[in-house]
């Protein structure tokens with residue numbers, strides 16, 4: 274349909290029009306395109322911003338020095354080995370280690386995908402939450418899909434997911450934790466939703482991380498409180514108590530509220 | 539002459555599948571709308587993938603990869619990058635009934651023994667760390683030494 278010699282559309286609008294034409298079943302309401310560009314030049318530009326020392330110190334903060342290379346790595350536009358080599362070029366082994374360790378998570382998930390393809394959509398282990406799979410809703414509630422949960426920071430994360438197709442790791446954890454534990458929705462529903470929006474959407478990294486949050490692939494469920502969100506969020510995220518009440522409380526309170534029969538340590 | 543099938547898990551020409559196919563191989567990216575619909579990919583995901591594919595400057599064909607390749611490829615060998623995706627593995631298995639398909643794996647980030655424990659990440663990391671922290675050029679040097 275498109276020959277190598279054909280002119281590549283130089284403006285994004287024609288490129289988007291081509292994609293639309295190729296996707297006749299795509300809903301007419303789906304009009305959002307991310308500002309994150311595809312292609313090697315864009316990947317290289319991101320790689321240039323890599324700062325392993327800063328990464329080690331700030332990576333858990335939503336405004337920390339993370340690379341946003343995941344969409345390129347996921348689609349093989351840039352290899353994780355190339356990124357690792359650059360990190361080791363820029364910093365000592367000790368300084369680069371945290372970054373390389375994070376890169377290795379991807380390798381780890383891919384290995385599991387290869388070895389156990391069934392783990393992608395099935396619970397690897399039982400839930401440790403005190404609930405069984407039957408206690409979780411099958412479908413994603415509409416208010417979540419629309420980003421209208423009424424929990425301010427969660428709605429902001431959803432908006433970011435829907436408009437940019439990218440979320441910081443910590444925001445993914447907060448959102449997945451909210452869906453699995455505050456709303457008691459099956460991790461599969463959340464994972465499928467992430468995969469349709471994340472530019473880096475990857476069956477292994479995504480679904481196995483969801484299972485880690487849900488506790489079907491870890492010793493305990495991942496949960497957090499509003500203080501934690503406040504600690505790791507920059508000024509752009511609304512963490513006011515009155516607009517985020519369901520997330521507020523001590524870990525002990527939340528544990529009692531979310532997992533009254535939980536048997537994890 | 540060979541055909542190189544580029545799929546969505548390796549949208550690159552910097553891959554051993556491309557090198558091994560040799561000069562003059564025909565390179566095609568296959569755009570699979572049915573796959574995108576099935577996975578409910580949003581417009582932004584599709585645009586990102588298309589933009590990456592266009593950037594390669596290769597021929598793009600639309601359709602199910604099995605049908606496209608069956609129709610396009612005669613006696614030639616098909617080269618493609620290895621992927622854990624069960625759909626791709628199935629397509630490759632089906633193509634092999636009628637064609638020679640070479641599935642090539644890129645070196646990747648770490649190399650660890652096959653019996654490595656993958657039950658939890660940190661056990662894996664302890665075994666993988668040395669290899670993960672070794673730059674590619676050093677691995678190449680030790681392999682050719």
Ligand SMILES: Cc1cc2nc3c(=O)[nH]c(=O)nc-3n(C[C@H](O)[C@H](O)[C@H](O)COP(=O)(O)OP(=O)(O)OC[C@H]3O[C@@H](n4cnc5c(N)ncnc54)[C@H](O)[C@@H]3O)c2cc1C
Nearest residue numbers: 339340341342343376378379442445473474475478479482
């Ligand atoms: C619920 C949930 C869903 C996720 N879904 C995906 C997904 O679909 N695709 C995906 O690539 N990652 C996923 N991750 C992992 C991680 O959040 C992203 O890889 C990371 O946030 C991408 O941002 P970055 O490129 O700025 O990462 P950086 O922190 O800059 O890391 C560099 C690279 O290392 C890799 N990496 C880092 N952390 C992880 C991790 N925990 N797991 C796997 N790879 C990692 C990525 O390739 C990333 O681009 C998910 C995590 C959670 C908790």
